[in-house]
Amino acid sequence: MKRSYFLRVSFVVTVSILLLIIFFNLNQNNKELIVEKKEIVQEEIENSNIIKDVEYKSKDTIGNEYILKASKGIIDQNNSKIIYLTTINAVIKLKDYNSIDISSDFGKYSIDNFDTIFSKNVIIKYLDNIIIGEYLELSLNKNLMTISRNVVFKNNKSSLKADVIEVDIKTKDIKISMYEENKKINIKSLNKKNGSN
Secondary structure, three states: OHHHHHHHHHHHHHHHHHHHHHHHHHHHHHHHHHHHHHHHHHHHHHHHOEEEEEEEEEEOOOOOEEEEEEEEEEEOOOOOOEEEEEEEEEEEEOOOOOOEEEEEEEEEEEOOOOOEEEEEEEEEEEOOEEEEEEEEEEEOOOOEEEEEEEEEEEOOOEEEEEEEEEEEOOOOOEEEEOOOOOOOOEEEEOOOEOOEO
């Protein structure tokens, strides 16, 4: 009887240990599956926020048109009205005036008010003028473009370097300035007279 009792207890303990091992392994596998599923779902969410070949168009009441194209856009997860852009080309077609072409490597676009920030390798072309810089804020509501960081303005008559150039889109006025009052805007004439600058 002692032997039978010992065998029963041994059997119950062995079965219990096996069940615990099986339960532990199943639980561990479920945790790994849950982690994998979370990673896959997160990746799908991130991929669903990517837009290829982005294009936005807007027109104001006067007839000016703004066209923005980018190779890729990523919708901000915290604010779906903000899109981060890559390889941007934009055109501002002004009624009764030539268009303004803008390009940059990166940008941020607001669907609400069409405000756009262009960054890295920013180039603005209008008429015979080219403005190069690293950062441009474009506000259509304010009719204002502000380009900054390593700004160079060139046309067929001169070239200049400044900290900031503001362009009023409506009046076509340009304001050129430096951050520090004691620094001066560097202007170079490109008109050649008698073989010299």
